Amino acid sequence: MSLKENSVQPDASRWGLVRRGISSGGGSRLLWTVVALLVILLVNRAISPTFFDLRLVNDRLIGSTINILDNAAPFVLLAIGMTLVIATKGIDLSVGAVMAISAATAVMLIRNYEAGATEFYYQPGFVMLIALAVGAICGLWNGLLVAFFNLQPIIATLILMVAGRGVAQLITNGQSPTFTDETLAFIGRGVVFGVPFPVFLAIGVLIVVTLLVRRTALGLFIEAVGVNDRASYYTGLQASLIKLSVYMLSGVLAALAGLIVAGEVKSADPHTAGLYSELDAILAVVIGGTSLLGGRFYLAQSALGVLIIQALLVGLYVSSLHPTTNLVVKAIVVLAVLLLQSPEFRQFATQPFRRTT
Amino acid sequence: MVMQGQDKTPLLEVRGLTKTFPSTVALAGVDFTLHRGDVHVLVGENGAGKSTLIKVITGVYQKDAGSIVLDGKSINPQSPKHAQDLGISTVYQEVNLIPTLSVAENIFLGRQPMRFGMIDMKTANRRAKQLLLDFGVDIDVTRNLSAYSVAIQQIVAVVRGVDLSAKVLILDEPTSSLDRPEVEMLFSVIQSLKQRGIGIILITHFLDQVYEIGDRITVLRNGHKVGEHQLSELSRVQLITEMLGKELSHENGVGKAKSNQVFANPFLSVKGFARRGEVEPFNLDIQPGEIVGLAGLLGSGRTEVAHLIFGIEQNDGGDAYVNGQPVKLSSPRKAIQQGFGLCPEDRKVEGIFAELSVRENIILALQAKMGWFNTLSRSKQDALADEMIKALSIATSSADKPIKELSGGNQQKVILARWLISNPDLLILDEPTRGIDVGAHAEIVQIIKKLAQQGKAMLIISSELAEVVDYSDRVVIMRDRKKVGELEGEDINETTIMKAIAAH
Amino acid sequence: MRFAKLALVVSLLLALVVPFATAQGGGEGLTIGFSQIGSESAWRTAFTDAVRAEAEARGINLLFSDAQQSQENQIAAIRAWLAQGDVDAIILAPVIATGWDDVLEEAQDAGVPVVIVDRNVDSDPSLYVTRVSSDFVHEGRLAAAWLVQATSGNCNVVELYGTVGSAAAEDRHAGFAEVLGLFSGMEIIRSETGDFVRSNGKQVMESFLSSEDPANICAVFAHNDDMAIGAIEAIKEAGLVPAVDILVVSVDAIPDIFDSMDAGETNATVELSPFMGGPAFDAVVAHLNGEELPKQISVGGGLYTSRAAYDADR
Structure with missing residues (x-):
């Protein structure tokens, strides 16, 4: 063993921070994710010359870019929870159903308030807390099945994914109830400094969760459990509690996303609220570079993944393509983004050119 | 015992078999001879080449050089199926039959008797029943295989293998999960196979069973054949000497000076500690600053003892005391809270977090002990990692390098460092020097001694006798899942250890 | 001549309306x-x-x-x-x-x-x-007929499509497009799916309003009331007056749409x-x-x- 190798360079660790941000997993991958987003935005601009235009109407910014951010907000919340769950080698298929349950709970409760009920727990603020608590309970259920009864995550969360919509329908009695309370609606449709409130909410949650996992050891614990479950047991980590907590966080964030969607249109539709949104959330996490095999995770990049999907969707809205082509175009673009990020593919694609030079 | 053989032509003859993998020579010119009606036992410690030899014979791997002759004909098995067609069948420890099919269906799977183009289940059932009766096993062959014990399942696998007109039957650790009556049942099946002239290759770790059922034995070590014997002519001590690769010296070798420390109170004391089916009740005291070696052959229960003490498996009998106070060692976390640390045997699966950095691997156990909110600052982490990298001479270009990019010896040092930064009172090291190069080996032995001098209690499992003799103040001997003795001070040398392992 | 054609079609369609x-x-x-x-x-x-x-x-x-x-x-x-x-x-x-x-x-x-x-x-x-x-094609025709009548045959329409491939969406679109095709001044300028979901209807309408000059959109036809209600929210957020600046016509006749009519924000709905x-x-x-x-x-x-x-x- 050479001594030279052992000597620690004084600034190696400082540079390590920077290098890790750029190189590992993120690396060129982060760069290519940003490139993909920019390309999609530029294509949108080519399709619709007014794409980047913003105008102020009644103190509210109107424009496609704002629409992308607004539409992305609930998915960013789902993707944050999903990223942490996936980092522990899990998956949460139930987030869409939890959105429906949370929205249904909040709307049914607030209707009592609107009907004149004065009990404190019908106050809008409390209603929101109750909806979030319901999300936490859903997450607790998933977490117990995964962490303590050792069910496969995909099966454990599938149970709530299927049954959850039934629960939401029971809560609303099969109807799609509406409400008028502006406090509750603010979560989904409020405007602050001209920008929709959900955008601030999503950015705020992203920052808080990032600090929570990166400024404490929680993030490291989550990665350790995802990388090697057995070794983390041997190391004294409480893998079960860690898993339980990420599923609970995922449940709470799904409930918050449910409140946004309910607030946006002042109603809760138990049949369609959050339908298939778990799949878009998983897709965003994958585009962001977190491996479905668990381990290293990248919260901000998952949010970028959401923006890519929403930019694509808004691009389809402003295009004149017939709606029947939407899914095919989406599939092709997502495939292109994933290939663009793959070093193997980039090498494969550029090989013919390299050989000639 | 039927001693057919020596003068007749061998059933299976392997000459000069060589198999190399990118980093290691797994078999170096090994010879192996199996006669009809013989049970030929194959022994050796981990990495000796047993499983490579079997895999080449059964076509899982292709040989690099050498010859395999079966029944006078040179063969070159290309796949397990090919080997089976040639007459070589294998029964693994984990039975690879289909639990949801009936016993008869399992025996005839893929070659069911046909009648008018239909599977003739009646004939199949009758024949399966008869086949099993031939071996003295009378069971309902129409029930699902999963309804029966592992022993019966193994016998079904044997019967299936033999009925595939096997000439050679390989049994890979068939008894490791069986209790005594089941072992006897399996052995009676083996006896009747011998009488039919089938040659049997048996891999087992149980010395008693080697002598009970075996006719001949081949000892492998580091890819070389180190001996082949008629078992009736081989003493246990000779066998163990060969397996561990040590010469028996008649004087007691270099005895150890008795440690001059006075041990008043043991740090850890366990009484009657046991777990059914894994370790029989044992007592063990470890003093601060004392190194206790745990010697025994593979499968003797060494690792199981470590797992019980560290709470990985929970004891179902006995009590544990730390500094005289009773404690429950119900999980690694509980053990860690008592000041224990463990470097596991299987570094890859149980030790390292491959994708995480060296620094993260080092601080994980300490951070886990502190809890997630009481976080080590980044500068503190860097300081701890750098300190350990220096103290243990861990060869890495940066503390932020993923640990998977380090060599085995350096990975082992990282796992040691993981425990050292939390300043444990008891360190359990399971094969700390396995699979690492000579230089790192010596360094780790030095570290072990230094840690004991610092007053840590150490429990060390190793197959390297010289190493055990070198650092141990006391050696606990394990055999067949029992603690069978203890050696202390001047009594510790390779000869006494081997004799203790062999005694019966 | 042109007015005669219009009157003919409209009277023909309205004749079919008589609830059966x-x-x-x-x-x-x-x-x-x-x-x-x-x-x-x-x-x-x-x-x-x-x-x-x-x-x-x-x-x-x-x-x-x-x-x-x-x-x-x-x-x-x-x-x-x-x-x-x-x-x-x-x-x-x-x-x-x-x-x-x-x-x-x-x-x-x-x-x-x-x-x-x-x-x-x-x-x-x-x-x-x-x-x-119900006759979905008929529903589409009827919505179109009302729109033709209300705009004298001159209107750029954005369409909020239902779930692609569902009979309700495809037939309503077919009936709507069939009648619009008779009038050169009527055109579907945007058509996107909102999957019959209220919040999606809002998002799609927001996109239309961002990418088109709102003054160029004369009406929105939604394949169901839920998407129409979402679209109304988007129209209001863009500072426009629904049912005045942009006409709103949809299908279903759910209770919520009548609340919206009471508020003067929806023009017409076809009963499912x-x-x-x-x-x-x-x-x-x-x-x-x-x-x-x-x-x-x-x-x-x-x-x-x-x-x-x-x-x-x-």
């Missing part, structure tokens, strides 16, 4: 089995409730079976009713169109008449009495009637009385521009 099949009553003492698809939407739930209420009002003993989206469950329920021999007739809301021949023949052999409601079956019409349903129970029971009674019935009875399909008009028709 008003409930006659009768059927007291009958036992009728009703196999419903499930409860996948609020409209479906309203449909079930309406059938139950109608049965109760008429003194019909209704045996209800919720198939939870499974044809097997529907067939099993029908066979159970036939085996018990205690139903006078069966009303079937089929989950899919194919695979009904055997069980319909069994019902015919047992002498139990079957009335199909809502979605269609592809079996031979001789196997059932009649089908009571959940009240299929009455006509279906009438068909059973008529059949048992030996009357010949057409194989298709359309319900609903009225276009309403106010709550009062809707209530007057009930």
Whole structure:
């Protein structure tokens, strides 16, 4: 063993921070994710010359870019929870159903308030807390099945994914109830400094969760459990509690996303609220570079993944393509983004050119 | 015992078999001879080449050089199926039959008797029943295989293998999960196979069973054949000497000076500690600053003892005391809270977090002990990692390098460092020097001694006798899942250890 | 000349509007089995409730079976009713169109008449009495006709499509486009799917308003009321006045859309009637009385521009 190798360079660790941000997993991958987003935005601009235009109407910014951010907000919340769950080698298929349950709970409760009920727990603020608590309970259920009864995550969360919509329908009695309370609606449709409130909410949650996992050891614990479950047991980590907590966080964030969607249109539709949104959330996490095999995770990049999907969707809205082509175009673009990020593919694609030079 | 053989032509003859993998020579010119009606036992410690030899014979791997002759004909098995067609069948420890099919269906799977183009289940059932009766096993062959014990399942696998007109039957650790009556049942099946002239290759770790059922034995070590014997002519001590690769010296070798420390109170004391089916009740005291070696052959229960003490498996009998106070060692976390640390045997699966950095691997156990909110600052982490990298001479270009990019010896040092930064009172090291190069080996032995001098209690499992003799103040001997003795001070040398392992 | 063509089409269409099949009553003492698809939407739930209420009002003993989206469950329920021999007739809301021949023949052999409601079956019409349903193409035509009339045949329309591939979305679009095609001044300038979901309707409308000059959008046609209500939110957020700056017409006639009309934010809706129970029971009674019935009875399909008009028709 050479001594030279052992000597620690004084600034190696400082540079390590920077290098890790750029190189590992993120690396060129982060760069290519940003490139993909920019390309999609530029294509949108080519399709619709007014794409980047913003105008102020009644103190509210109107424009496609704002629409992308607004539409992305609930998915960013789902993707944050999903990223942490996936980092522990899990998956949460139930987030869409939890959105429906949370929205249904909040709307049914607030209707009592609107009907004149004065009990404190019908106050809008409390209603929101109750909806979030319901999300936490859903997450607790998933977490117990995964962490303590050792069910496969995909099966454990599938149970709530299927049954959850039934629960939401029971809560609303099969109807799609509406409400008028502006406090509750603010979560989904409020405007602050001209920008929709959900955008601030999503950015705020992203920052808080990032600090929570990166400024404490929680993030490291989550990665350790995802990388090697057995070794983390041997190391004294409480893998079960860690898993339980990420599923609970995922449940709470799904409930918050449910409140946004309910607030946006002042109603809760138990049949369609959050339908298939778990799949878009998983897709965003994958585009962001977190491996479905668990381990290293990248919260901000998952949010970028959401923006890519929403930019694509808004691009389809402003295009004149017939709606029947939407899914095919989406599939092709997502495939292109994933290939663009793959070093193997980039090498494969550029090989013919390299050989000639 | 039927001693057919020596003068007749061998059933299976392997000459000069060589198999190399990118980093290691797994078999170096090994010879192996199996006669009809013989049970030929194959022994050796981990990495000796047993499983490579079997895999080449059964076509899982292709040989690099050498010859395999079966029944006078040179063969070159290309796949397990090919080997089976040639007459070589294998029964693994984990039975690879289909639990949801009936016993008869399992025996005839893929070659069911046909009648008018239909599977003739009646004939199949009758024949399966008869086949099993031939071996003295009378069971309902129409029930699902999963309804029966592992022993019966193994016998079904044997019967299936033999009925595939096997000439050679390989049994890979068939008894490791069986209790005594089941072992006897399996052995009676083996006896009747011998009488039919089938040659049997048996891999087992149980010395008693080697002598009970075996006719001949081949000892492998580091890819070389180190001996082949008629078992009736081989003493246990000779066998163990060969397996561990040590010469028996008649004087007691270099005895150890008795440690001059006075041990008043043991740090850890366990009484009657046991777990059914894994370790029989044992007592063990470890003093601060004392190194206790745990010697025994593979499968003797060494690792199981470590797992019980560290709470990985929970004891179902006995009590544990730390500094005289009773404690429950119900999980690694509980053990860690008592000041224990463990470097596991299987570094890859149980030790390292491959994708995480060296620094993260080092601080994980300490951070886990502190809890997630009481976080080590980044500068503190860097300081701890750098300190350990220096103290243990861990060869890495940066503390932020993923640990998977380090060599085995350096990975082992990282796992040691993981425990050292939390300043444990008891360190359990399971094969700390396995699979690492000579230089790192010596360094780790030095570290072990230094840690004991610092007053840590150490429990060390190793197959390297010289190493055990070198650092141990006391050696606990394990055999067949029992603690069978203890050696202390001047009594510790390779000869006494081997004799203790062999005694019966 | 041009006005003549317009007047012709409009009068022709409005002639079709006359709500058909008003409930006659009768059927007291009958036992009728009703196999419903499930409860996948609020409209479906309203449909079930309406059938139950109608049965109760008429003194019909209704045996209800919720198939939870499974044809097997529907067939099993029908066979159970036939085996018990205690139903006078069966009303079937089929989950899919194919695979009904055997069980319909069994019902015919047992002498139990079957009335199909809502979605269609592809079996031979001789196997059932009649089908009571909405006509989606007609709904689309009607919405278009109203729009042509309201804008004198000059309007750039954005369309909020339902779920791509569903009969309701495809047929409403076809009927709407068919009528618009007759007028050179009428054009669908944007068409995107909102999957019949309120929040998606809002998002798609937001995109239209961002990418088009809002002054260039004269009306929005939504394939259901939920998406229309979402779109109205988007129009208001963009600082425009719904039903004035941008006309709003949709299909379904759910209660929420009438609240919106009361607020002056929606112009018109075409009824997708959940009240299929009455006509279906009438068909059973008529059949048992030996009357010949057409194989298709359309319900609903009225276009309403106010709550009062809707209530007057009930």
